[in-house]
Amino acid sequence: MKQTIRELPESSRPYEKCLQWGPSVLSDSELLAVILRNGVQGTNSLVLANQILSLTKDTSYPGLLGLLHMSIPDLMKVNGIGKVKAVQLKCIGELSKRMASAVARPRLSFNEPITIAKYYMEHLRHEEQEVLIVMLLDGRNHLLKEEIISRGTVNGTLITPREIFMEALKYHAVGVVLVHNHPSGDPTPSECDQEITERVYTSGELLGVKLLDHIVIGDQKYISFREQGMLAY
Missing domain, CATH: 3.40.140.10 (Cytidine Deaminase, domain 2)
Known part of the structure; x- marks a missing residue:
């Protein structure tokens, strides 16, 4: 898929889908694409998201959970993921863990x-x-x-x-x-x-x-x- 996100039909663009129907309709790769925002030349953010998720498919934690177990250097091995995006992805993982704790704390x-x-x-x-x-x-x-x-x-x-x-x-x-x-x-x-x-x-x-x-x-x-x-x- 060498199209940019803007070249995709509006119904296939993760950001627009989120605006229209909410984040719950997005796939894991689409959610990740919204967070990544940009891809690299010849690879849009949706393809880049799928490449990241594919790194975890043969591990003990496939899919999004695998991001919690990937280091910043691991993420930076993906073409298009520099230090800034790698840090962002790790922080999102940490944020998800803290949100889960925040939900559970009032019931402690x-x-x-x-x-x-x-x-x-x-x-x-x-x-x-x-x-x-x-x-x-x-x-x-x-x-x-x-x-x-x-x-x-x-x-x-x-x-x-x-x-x-x-x-x-x-x-x-x-x-x-x-x-x-x-x-x-x-x-x-x-x-x-x-x-x-x-x-x-x-x-x-x-x-x-x-x-x-x-x-x-x-x-x-x-x-x-x-x-x-x-x-x-």
């Missing part, structure tokens, strides 16, 4: 693990390494702060209760919730996960800062230690 309840899982799902299920987050709560179970404690392999020899409770004591928290992801997509807790949980629980009992739950995020799945009755140490 620390008595309902599924609401915590939904709050973190889009942010954590796309991570390619393990991320351990501690949520700090006050006496009324209001969220005081959320802090990334570790990025990389969540290992019992590397993560210590001290790191977690230093944050808790700093913010006068009386309860904590641990959340971390499994990049494999399977949220089944490992022996290491169970070891860390037990150590944090025991230390919290001594300090008067209770571990309320440890939630492991997979790909659209989660496991809550609390729901599974795994906190009765």
Whole structure:
């Protein structure tokens, strides 16, 4: 397709289609074309969008989800995607994750693990390494702060209760919730996960800062230690 977007029939132009019928009628490639705005000589933005999406078709995350797993250098390998457009595409991916969290936040309840899982799902299920987050709560179970404690392999020899409770004591928290992801997509807790949980629980009992739950995020799945009755140490 060597036509420019302007040379296409108006009914086939993504921007005009969006104006007339709204963004929900656009295909993934058309939505991407609207964001890209311009192609390069001999390649319009719609073709360019399809070329980007085709890079992800043989990966674990085909289509739009693949954009979240592509680096800026990966995107810049596509003819017509320079640094500016690559950064824009990465920022759009980040924006989508934050919007998902913003939608889930008003429903956040620390008595309902599924609401915590939904709050973190889009942010954590796309991570390619393990991320351990501690949520700090006050006496009324209001969220005081959320802090990334570790990025990389969540290992019992590397993560210590001290790191977690230093944050808790700093913010006068009386309860904590641990959340971390499994990049494999399977949220089944490992022996290491169970070891860390037990150590944090025991230390919290001594300090008067209770571990309320440890939630492991997979790909659209989660496991809550609390729901599974795994906190009765």
